[in-house]
Amino acid sequence: MLLVQFLLLSSVLFCIGIYGVLARKNGVMVLMSIELILNAVNINFVAFGTMTNNIAGEVFALFVIAIAAAEVGVGLAIILLIFRNRNSIDLSSVDSLKG
């Protein structure tokens, strides 16, 4: 019963994250939404790890957090450069790589 609540929480967080990635045009907001998705996953890892008494879930969550930090660092740097070039961080206008 306890597990279901954790899973529901993580699902809600995941959906909010997806919505943010798809609907928001602000680059910073998109990055924050990706953080939400990753944290939803982390909740799942920890919940399953605790339930099965397996330390691997928590360890995996720690790795994800570390990688997410790196990812946010790179992502913020890209957004910063986009802003410097265009005076905007509207991602819908960043389409110079179109086919």
Next chain:
Amino acid sequence: MVALSAFTGDAPTSLIQAGGWFLEKAWIIPALPAISFVLILFFGKRMKYKGAELGIVSIAVAFIFAVCCAGQWIGQVNNADSHVEHQKQHQEEKHLDDSHNDGDHHETLSEEIQGTYSNELELASGQDLTVFAAAEEDDGHDAVGIKPVVERFTWWESGGRTFQVGIMVDGLAVMMLFVVTAISLLVHIYSTEYVAGDRRYTHYFAFLSLFSSSMLFFVISENVLQAIVGWELVGVCSFALIGHWWEEKPNSDAALKAFLTNRVGDIGLLIGMSILFWSAGSWSIIEINNAAINHEIGHSTLLVASLCLTAAVMSKSGQFILHTWLPDAMAGPTPVSALIHAATMVVAGIYMVARLYGVFFEGYDIAGSSFNILALVGSVTLVGAGLLAFVQDDIKKVLAYSTVSQLGYMVMALGVGAWTAAVFHLFTHAFFKAGLFLGAGSVSHAVHSFDMKKSMGGMRKFMPTTYKTFVVCTIALMGLPPLAGFWSKDEILVGTGGWGMFGGTGGNGTYVFALVMGIIGAALTCAYMTRVIYLTFFGEFRGDTHGHGDPQESGKRITIPLVILAAMATGAGFLNLPVGFLSGSKSGWQERFGHYVEPVATYFPPIAHGTPSWSLAIFSTVVALIGVSAAGYYFFIKVNAQSPASTELANGLTEKNRIAKAGHTILKQKYYLDHLYTDVIANGTKGPVADAIYWTNQKGIDEAVNQVGKQTARVSTFVYEKIDQNMVDGVVNLSGRASEGLGETTRTIIQRGKIHQYAAIMFAATTILAGLLIVFV
């Protein structure tokens, strides 16, 4: 000797196998000049004497081998004879013992010997050297057969038939090996001076070697297939040597004429040999002869084969009506004429008949007959060519017609069954005719012409050696005793058997026509040779040496061969003195040639031998002397009296008498045979045939080719336009366009650079994959 009477026939009562190193290795003799041919071609020009030394050395060694072969063969025959003597004594003793007993014992002995005879025939095939019983024939030939030396190996196999190549050496082959190498050696030596400085000196010696090699190869052929190869090779060499100076049109024409005329006969050769092969089932000369003699081949088959082969003899040995190439072949260098067109190549036809004599003997029914094609051809040739020799001004052409005439003697002799006489005449004729040709060459070497009337006359003062040898050879050719020609010619006349009026006996039939023609030919030969002697060596010199003074005698390398040949022309006849000459028994020198050369074996037909007759010999000599005196009176007395420089009487018979003039014209035109061949036959067929072929070519072949071309073009156009352009290209273009369209669509719809869209697609795909994972796993 009652018991042995059953075997006194012509068939040998026993066979012994001849052997000996030189006889078994006789293939070396043709191989030597063949090697020399290749070496001269490749290295001749760089050698000191331009390759002549190679040719001379190889033929000299071949000559020594041939002499050794002859020695061994004679040894074999003597060996057989001594066995006969031994056996005879043995039988005599037995006979004395038997005479005390009753008649039954004789029958036992007869059976006994019959048994050994048949056993021996089987043993003989197994290389057995044992000698068995012998008996004396009625006509003086020992009935001990000597199996020829046969060495052979398989050349190739096809369709279950084995084709072999090998050697067959018996008395006839040994004799020919000796003649060919001897004449060839002398001609080689003579040529070093005669063609010295020639532009194709090396080439000339290479072909002399090849010619000698091919002739020797032909001579020792074990089977007829091999003989055909040798026969054709000889023809090719003849072509090359006649056309030696091909820059001048008449020479190359003469070479072509010789080659093409020979082709006519060669068709006969191929057909005849094929008939023999299919009827006898073997290419082997011995087996073909055996099949013919034992009547295993039908008579009409043999007759057809003989007729075909006679055509080959007519072309190769220059018999009427295919003789026309031989006089023209004098366009070649004189030593070549001596070697090829007198002594060796033209006798290939004679040799072929002598080799396959069983076929001819049975095919033409020579025994007991009085007429056959071979005798007719020979008789007509010997008189016809003798007449033609009268009107030639070119000394070599006179000798060429003389050769044709003498070959006629040989063919006639074979036709009447006088085998030994024909082969003996071949032997003696080779020496004196080679001597005459080389003598004529020596004269022309001095005066640079062959025209007796314009460039010669009185040569005996300038060229004594040539003169003497030429006269000796001439007397030999005339057939006056005691020189070589007399013995061989007389033997031929004896062999005709048509001489009842001379009180002789024997012979294979009564060939009166052949005898009459033979005697007329003897008179003609004497007359035209007297004319040659007068025009060349007597009277006044009519030539022009262009300020070089009198003509000079030729050098040693020319005169020494002449002297040797003259000596042979004098002595060769004594090798076969007739039985009954000088003493009553057949011993010493009597019939030696025939004894060693004539095969006494199963493959040789049972020919009968005529007994010589003094009256015939005297009559033919008188006729010959009449020929000499008639021509001598005309030239030496009447023409010489008119003027020593003249060559004929100003008011002679041909001027006064219309018939004589017409005859002279016919002879001058060589019986119009050349006109018949070139104008009537060649041109007559050439035009219509050419037209027909042109029409066929234009209307038939070209039309067909054109139609094929046009139709191909149409089909190609259709294929190009319809299939290639529309279908193949269409498919290719379609796939291109489809890819292009797909790419365009993808680019404009999906890859628009919108990150949200990419992300949405990624999530959608992930969702779908997750859904699939849940549903299916």
